[in-house]
Amino acid sequence: MVDRAAExxxxxxxxxxxxxxxxxxxxxxxxxxxxxxxxxxxxxxxRTQRVIKVPDGKMLQKVGDHLKAKGITRLLIDGxxxxxxxx
Numbered sequence: 664m665v666d667r668a669a670e671x672x673x674x675x676x677x678x679x680x681x682x683x684x685x686x687x688x689x690x691x692x693x694x695x696x697x698x699x700x701x702x703x704x705x706x707x708x709x710r711t712q713r714v715i716k717v718p719d720g721k722m723l724q725k726v727g728d729h730l731k732a733k734g735i736t737r738l739l740i741d742g743x744x745x746x747x748x749x750x
Contacts, residue, residue, distance in 0.1 A: 664696070664704060664712045671695060672712055673735055682742065694737040694744065695730065697723070 664672040677690040697717070698704035704714040717723065723730075723738065727747055738745045 664708050664714055666712050671730075671733065671735070672708075673733075676737060676744065679739060679744075682739075682744065689737075692736045693734050694739050695735050696739040699741060 666672055673693045673695050675690065676685055676692045676694045679685075679694065679696075696707065698707070698714075701714060701716075708714060731747055736747055738747065
């Protein structure tokens with residue numbers, strides 16, 4: 664999802680408390696949610712946000728350095744949290 668300024672919408676990991684127990688050192692990690700279903704993504708967005716389609720799943724690997732530069736350290740995909748590797 665992106666906001667009106669076309670910036671990625673990231674949330675702290677603590678906003679996804681329904682995932683279960685989150686270690687205290689990770690609750691403030693900036694997390695980018697990635698949805699596989701447009702309808703589900705719309706349910707998690709608000710009026711000032713819009714859903715964008717990622718054309719290729721490998722796109723996230725290609726832009727990993729850019730995501731890290733923006734402070735995004737985690738990806739939430741299908742209820743699983745993935746850490747961006749520190750290459």
